[in-house]
Amino acid sequence: ETGVTQSPTHLIKTRGQQVTLRCSSQSGHNTVSWYQQALGQGPQFIFQYYREEENGRGNFPPRFSGLQFPNYSSELNVNALELDDSALYLCASSPDERGANEQFFGPGTRLTVL
Amino acid sequence: SQKIEQNSEALNIQEGKTATLTCNYTNYSPAYLQWYRQDPGRGPVFLLLIRENEKEKRKERLKVTFDTTLKQSLFHITASQPADSATYLCALDKFVDSSYKLIFGSGTRLLVRP
Numbered sequence: 001e002t003g004v005t006q007s008p009t010h011l012i013k014t015r016g017q018q019v020t021l022r023c024s025s026q027s028g029h030n031t032v033s034w035y036q037q038a039l040g041q042g043p044q045f046i047f048q049y050y051r052e053e054e055n056g057r058g059n060f061p062p063r064f065s066g067l068q069f070p071n072y073s074s075e076l077n078v079n080a081l082e083l084d085d086s087a088l089y090l091c092a093s094s095p096d097e098r099g100a101n102e103q104f105f106g107p108g109t110r111l112t113v114l
Numbered sequence: 115s116q117k118i119e120q121n122s123e124a125l126n127i128q129e130g131k132t133a134t135l136t137c138n139y140t141n142y143s144p145a146y147l148q149w150y151r152q153d154p155g156r157g158p159v160f161l162l163l164i165r166e167n168e169k170e171k172r173k174e175r176l177k178v179t180f181d182t183t184l185k186q187s188l189f190h191i192t193a194s195q196p197a198d199s200a201t202y203l204c205a206l207d208k209f210v211d212s213s214y215k216l217i218f219g220s221g222t223r224l225l226v227r228p
Contacts, residue, residue: 004157033215042118042203042218043158045210056211090157102148103216105157 004093004106012112013081021076021109023091031055031096032074033103034066037088049074050096078111086113116142118206118219126225127194135189135222137204144206145214147180149189152201152221161202162189194226 005024013019025032031050035043045058049068063079072093078085088110092103119138127133137147146165150158164171164180164187171178177190191198201221207214 035218040220042120042205042220045215045217048213048215050213056213056215058210058215092157102160102163103158105150105159107157108155110155 004091004104006089006091006106006109008109009107010110010112012114014114015081015083017081017113018077018079019081019111021078021089021091021111023074023076023093023106025072025074025091025093026104029093029095029104030072031094032068032072033092033094034074034076035090035092036060036085037090037108039087043090046076081113083113086111116140116206116208116217118204118217120202120204120219120222122220122222124223124225126227129195129226129228131194133191133194133198133224133226135202135204135224137187137189137219139185139206142206142208143182144208146207147178147187148205148216149176149178149187150203150205150218152203154201158203191224194224196226196228199224199226 033048034046037043047057048055052068068074088108090108092105094101117140148163149161152158162178179188201223203221205216205218208217
């Protein structure tokens with residue numbers, strides 16, 4: 001059984017650029033959630049995808065968008081990057097969307113915006 | 115709005131003692147609560163889930179309590195070891211767009227001295 005993987009591990013961008021982060025869910029999991037974790041803070045919920053549809057969104061602007069593919073891998077896209085977008089981006093998969101399940105997290109992508 | 119509070123100060127204890135971490139919440143009645151462990155530069159790892167109708171849950175050296183009257187969860191690690199040193203996050207469910215999503219506290223860092 002393969003765990004959750006994310007790519008790239010680290011990324012440096014400049015303000016105003018766009019970035020795409022990728023996540024491969026754990027085998028058999030149809031739900032993926034994305035989180036932003038600033039230094040010294042807990043993960044903040046960005047959005048969730050269930051069977052390729054967005055299934056809930058946190059307090060993030062529309063320039064944060066996502067996709068989930070038929071094989072349940074997913075992407076997080078961030079447009080018009082701002083300095084405050086610098087953070088660890090985590091994806092987590094779970095076996096269904098109902099929520100009362102443990103989430104399996106990937107190792108994260110460290111994004112630095114200069 | 116919903117608020118989750120974990121002690122931001124690190125907890126520093128001697129090996130062999132019991133570590134007790136606190137998670138308080140306000141303005142919400144969660145259906146369940148989860149605890150995760152996070153090591154530096156890595157994604158959180160699920161430890162325990164407790165539901166609102168459960169008072170206590172145990173797993174090996176770990177114990178979680180859930181007091182819905184006090185709006186508090188306590189997380190205990192008995193016979194602590196240096197390998198238990200990490201940041202511990204509590205997370206509550208929140209109903210977002212017709213299903214439950216996880217909202218995390220900012221975590222408490224535990225340091226176990228040999």
